[in-house]
Amino acid sequence: MLAPVGGSANDLPSRLHGPPVTVDLRSSHGTVSWSPPKPDGALTATPCVVLADRAGCGEFAVLQTMLRRLGVPSVRIDAEGVTALDLSLRVGDRALTLDGRRIAPTVVWARHFSPRAMPGAADPALTMVRADSWAALARQLASLAPSNLPMSGPGHLEQLAGAARAGVRVPETTVTTDPAAAATRMAGRRFVVKVVDEHFVETAPGLLVGVFPQIAHREELTRRPALDFPVMVQEYVEHDSELRVYYVDGAVHAYAVAKPSPDSPWRDGAEVPVTTAAVPAAAAEAVRRLAELWGLAYGAFDLLLRGTEVVFLEVNVDGDWRWFESRAGGTAVSAAAALMIRKRHLDALRSAGAPPPIEIVDFLLLGAPIAGRVR
Known part of the structure; x- marks a missing residue:
């Protein structure tokens, strides 16, 4: 993970109503x-x-x-x-x-x-x-x-549809330009609002603007104005723990992450607890099944665990791993790669x-x- 710097909250509809984060890589010389x-x-x-x-x-x-x-x-x-x-x-x-x-x-x-x-x-x-x-x-x-x-790998919508067809639980998801209207049609008191593509946009070479998932209560979301671009509105899934699972050519390595909010690793990375974790058999089986489905040799999977149930959120075929290794200690994913x-x-x-x-x-x-x- 890279340290954020300040940014304006007046663009990208207030970064989907979260405080702004901009990562500046312009000092990185290739x-x-x-x-x-x-x-x-x-x-x-x-x-x-x-x-x-x-x-x-x-x-x-x-x-x-x-x-x-x-x-x-x-x-x-x-x-x-x-x-x-x-x-x-x-x-x-x-x-x-x-x-x-x-x-x-x-x-x-x-x-x-x-x-x-x-x-x-x-x-x-x-x-x-x-x-x-x-x-x-x-x-x-x-x-x-x-x-x-x-x-490149499958997009977020392809991932959710493919995982559901493969028998892996995914959050209920609506893609819409009107999050308020979507919330009225969905059950639950809390929702997660995400962009359809990547969580960063590069407005100039080396200047990355974060547009992270945000958790919103029904009352707040129903007051939001319509957008001029589509977003995903998902049910908030209550869970016991969140795992980042790295699939590396058949092997799996996992880290448990205790995030107060989806964007905490970028805003307060030093305060986010990360520990190595055993991969439950159901989670390992789901990851391997989806990796085979999408033909992946490498992928960073985000999963929620709720009792014995595994909930698939997304996979990033470019997912970073050094931040997780440095927070938890060790180089297991680097060595596997x-x-x-x-x-x-x-x-x-x-x-x-x-x-x-x-x-x-x-x-x-x-x-x-x-x-x-x-x-």
């Missing part, structure tokens, strides 16, 4: 990070994992450190620094040259690699063309690699007929603490 650090000068392409993210996120920095311990070469590209990249590839060739180094991608994982994060130019048209071109290339680089993790990428990298080498490196005991390689700042 880089290209190689591991091993120096080009080897070889004429043949080096099999290499490609990680694409943005500079303000810490997940891939830790992942790259772990991959280095596992003997897996990688390059990490930050969205903010792409305009300085020297890139070349021939269509039909499964290799490319980045900053003078020729690589053959084995795994491509891109997350948060939004065109809105890329630096602007004086000409607005050039800004858009440049950003869209880099984002399109990042998406299509996946075709060069035997394995990739996509930047590194082992997932290492396995896919080795599978790509075997498929290409290249000898994989000698296997070494994983826990010895990943057991040392991770250096550097935790985000």
Whole structure:
């Protein structure tokens, strides 16, 4: 999680009636990070994992450190620094040259690699063309690699409908431009109001405005004016606990989160208790069922537990994990992600007929603490 700064409450209908939060990433300078650090000068392409993210996120920095311990070469590209990249590839060739180094991608994982994060130019048209071109290339680089993790997954409405069809409990949900009218047609005394898409909008490169879910009582919601964009109005589900469950190539790791409100991690992250948690069998089964349904290798699932009942809220295929690790202690999700990428990298080498490196005991390689700042 990243620290918020102040913002105006006069836009986006008062941020759906919650206090404003703006996250400023404009001081984050993008880089290209190689591991091993120096080009080897070889004429043949080096099999290499490609990680694409943005500079303000810490997940891939830790992942790259772990991959280095596992003997897996990688390059990490930050969205903010792409305009300085020297890139070349021939269509039909499964290799490319980045900053003078020729690589053959084995795994491509891109997350948060939004065109809105890329630096602007004086000409607005050039800004858009440049950003869209880099984002399109990042998406299509996946075709060069035997394995990739996509930047997009099912939308929130698709998630809720799919989970319900799969037999997983979801909150009653209405999509509407008139939350007050929706509340009159739904049972219950409290509701959750959410945007249909992401909880952040990037109004300028590096400046993210939060539009978080808000809990509203019926009396307050029925007084709200209609909007000129659709939102989701959901029943508030009474629950015993909330879990963030990370699905990583079949494995599940969970954290219990005690949030006074849906946006507490962004407003008062240091005060939000987070602990590692055992995953109830019903929750693990639901997560694996939905991951298989949507073809996910990785996903951050938000669940509510009410007695023995599991309620699915949403899954984020780009979901951050370092904040949860840092609050609870440990690097379980980082290690699981590194082992997932290492396995896919080795599978790509075997498929290409290249000898994989000698296997070494994983826990010895990943057991040392991770250096550097935790985000």
